[in-house]
Amino acid sequence: MTLELVGVDAGYGRTQVLRDVNLASEPEGVVAVLGHNGAGKTTLVRTAVGLLRPTRGQVLWDGEDITSLAPHKRVARGLAYVPQGQQSFGQLTTTENLQLVADRARPRARRAALVDAAMERFPALTAVATRKAGLLSGGQRQQLAIARALITEPKLLVLDEPTEGIQPSVVAEIEAAVTDLASSGTAVLLVEQHVGFALAAAARYAVLASGRVVSTGAGGREAHAGVREALTI
Numbered sequence: 001m002t003l004e005l006v007g008v009d010a011g012y013g014r015t016q017v018l019r020d021v022n023l024a025s026e027p028e029g030v031v032a033v034l035g036h037n038g039a040g041k042t043t044l045v046r047t048a049v050g051l052l053r054p055t056r057g058q059v060l061w062d063g064e065d066i067t068s069l070a071p072h073k074r075v076a077r078g079l080a081y082v083p084q085g086q087q088s089f090g091q092l093t094t095t096e097n098l099q100l101v102a103d104r105a106r107p108r109a110r111r112a113a114l115v116d117a118a119m120e121r122f123p124a125l126t127a128v129a130t131r132k133a134g135l136l137s138g139g140q141r142q143q144l145a146i147a148r149a150l151i152t153e154p155k156l157l158v159l160d161e162p163t164e165g166i167q168p169s170v171v172a173e174i175e176a177a178v179t180d181l182a183s184s185g186t187a188v189l190l191v192e193q194h195v196g197f198a199l200a201a202a203a204r205y206a207v208l209a210s211g212r213v214v215s216t217g218a219g220g221r222e223a224h225a226g227v228r229e230a231l232t233i
């Protein structure tokens with residue numbers, strides 16, 4: 001499954017942010033979206049997941065036009081989104097946060113297995129399974145947010161700056177989980193400020209500047225120079 005933005009313009013009211021954006025996820029692996037603050041990365045992912053309607057262009061899911069499809073229907077098709085900011089239900093425990101999403105899964109008998117599988121991806125969560133999410137560290141809450149998205153068994157996981165504001169020791173755990181996910185068949189669209197990690201993980205990258213894609217290419221170490229140059233635009 002690939003998600004594709006074709007000639008997309010989008011913005012807020014009269015403020016146009018995205019300009020003629022063309023970008024596709026890979027059927028497997030990571031596509032990294034890079035760019036400075038305010039470049040339009042969050043606007044791009046919000047448009048991709050259906051929280052913002054493009055003013056021009058199309059969003060395709062495996063070739064099908066889903067531009068007008070509601071976000072929750074996109075989730076049902078296999079598109080999951082983890083927004084910036086480690087959001088969770090603070091009064092619920094770690095496990096309850098996961099169960100809340102699993103409770104929608106069918107058949108009922110699978111629900112516990114989904115929670116267990118999501119926990120297994122993030123061993124740090126097991127230790128805080130009964131703690132209220134509001135009392136978790138930023139890194140734990142970020143892991144919980146990703147684990148919650150995984151309960152929907154996405155084909156494509158859209159992550160908006162998963163390492164932002166997270167202490168370095170936990171960043172490595174999040175990076176490892178994202179890399180592991182991508183290599184086990186879940187495609188990832190990754191917005192990331194941390195260029196080193198993004199390029200190491202990415203099969204492909206796109207650099208956004210002032211709402212336009214100004215550079216794209218294959219990921220990996222050799223992409224650094226091209227990305228650095230594009231980021232100076």
Ligand SMILES: Nc1ncnc2c1ncn2[C@@H]1O[C@H](COP(=O)(O)OP(=O)(O)OP(=O)(O)O)[C@@H](O)[C@H]1O
Binds near residue numbers: 012039043
């Ligand atoms: N709700 C909104 N209403 C009006 N303008 C907005 C809104 N959200 C973002 N913008 C503007 O759109 C532009 C792009 O913002 P966006 O959040 O997409 O960038 P970003 O690349 O994700 O930046 P960051 O790394 O800071 O999150 C910015 O100029 C921002 O001020």
